[in-house]
Amino acid sequence: MKIINSIFHMQALAVAPEREGRRIAFVPTMGYLHEGHASLLREGRRRGDVLVLSIFVNPIQFGKNEDLDSYPRDLERDFQLADACGADIVFIPTVADMYPSGFQTTVSVHDIALPLCGASRPGHFDGVATVVTKLFNIVRPDCALFGRKDYQQLAVIRQMTADLNLPVEIVGMPIIREGDGLAMSSRNAYLSSSERQSALCLFRALTRARELYSAGERSVAILARETRAIFEKEAAVVIDYVEFRDGVLLHELENVDAGTVLALAVKIGKTRLIDNTVFGEEL
Numbered sequence: 297m298k299i300i301n302s303i304f305h306m307q308a309l310a311v312a313p314e315r316e317g318r319r320i321a322f323v324p325t326m327g328y329l330h331e332g333h334a335s336l337l338r339e340g341r342r343r344g345d346v347l348v349l350s351i352f353v354n355p356i357q358f359g360k361n362e363d364l365d366s367y368p369r370d371l372e373r374d375f376q377l378a379d380a381c382g383a384d385i386v387f388i389p390t391v392a393d394m395y396p397s398g399f400q401t402t403v404s405v406h407d408i409a410l411p412l413c414g415a416s417r418p419g420h421f422d423g424v425a426t427v428v429t430k431l432f433n434i435v436r437p438d439c440a441l442f443g444r445k446d447y448q449q450l451a452v453i454r455q456m457t458a459d460l461n462l463p464v465e466i467v468g469m470p471i472i473r474e475g476d477g478l479a480m481s482s483r484n485a486y487l488s489s490s491e492r493q494s495a496l497c498l499f500r501a502l503t504r505a506r507e508l509y510s511a512g513e514r515s516v517a518i519l520a521r522e523t524r525a526i527f528e529k530e531a532a533v534v535i536d537y538v539e540f541r542d543g544v545l546l547h548e549l550e551n552v553d554a555g556t557v558l559a560l561a562v563k564i565g566k567t568r569l570i571d572n573t574v575f576g577e578e579l
């Protein structure tokens with residue numbers, strides 16, 4: 297497994313597979329890897345001849361009062377997991393190389409990036425769209441794998457890839473959860489043990505909404521009220537949003553159907569957690 301820091305070197309490494317018709321599969325991450333990332337890497341290994349993982353904590357997708365400086369890091373452990381999943385290349389660019397002084401071009405995705413996390417994290421998805429475009433231009437992948445855990449991010453990247461005719465197949469992957477249902481996230485490391493217990497209300501809320509849906513309930517007003525009630529029992533939890541949206545363009549709805557996404561964001565202490573489910577699909 298090669299560890300590459302230089303953008304120039306990474307771009308040069310991508311040339312040979314392209315010329316020889318070997319497929320590059322790409323998994324972009326911010327590191328502090330867990331089983332969720334591993335599932336993307338394993339699928340990337342299956343789909344590509346060359347598997348590239350990037351680790352880059354992208355400063356331009358963090359707001360002023362967010363956790364950029366405290367974002368958890370453990371490169372040694374990441375290398376072990378990447379190696380075990382069969383990565384060929386780990387690309388770890390520096391912030392100074394990705395955003396040299398004078399950098400002034402960004403990619404902006406409009407309507408789909410405005411609600412949900414876009415509303416509470418202004419500018420976040422422009423930061424994501426910009427770094428993903430840069431990484432695609434550096435790694436030159438045939439396919440790139442993203443988790444449905446970050447549902448809106450996946451929708452934004454699909455839209456951007458289509459709008460800009462980027463020659464990359466976007467693959468969405470299922471959410472990997474702990475045994476008790478908590479969606480795996482690098483940010484779970486911030487949680488105290490009592491916060492970790494409170495965080496289970498996300499899974500309880502998704503499960504409750506899915507039960508009601510299975511029993512025939514379709515009204516967003518009723519489902520939203522029932523879902524919110526789960527959080528309101530947890531003193532430590534502050535709701536950011538509980539939203540039922542169409543699964544492609546994230547439009548607002550009055551009634552849910554197969555393909556509707558229930559997207560949740562809450563704050564527990566200082567930690568912001570997101571989770572989601574798509575009705576008619578596996579949890």
Ligand code: AMP
Nearest residue numbers: 325326327332442443445446471472480
């Ligand atoms: P991050 O390092 O948090 O930026 O995540 C990198 C990629 O891993 C993104 O495409 C995430 O959606 C995906 N990912 C993170 N957590 C999970 C999870 N629990 N299950 C599946 N994919 C995940």
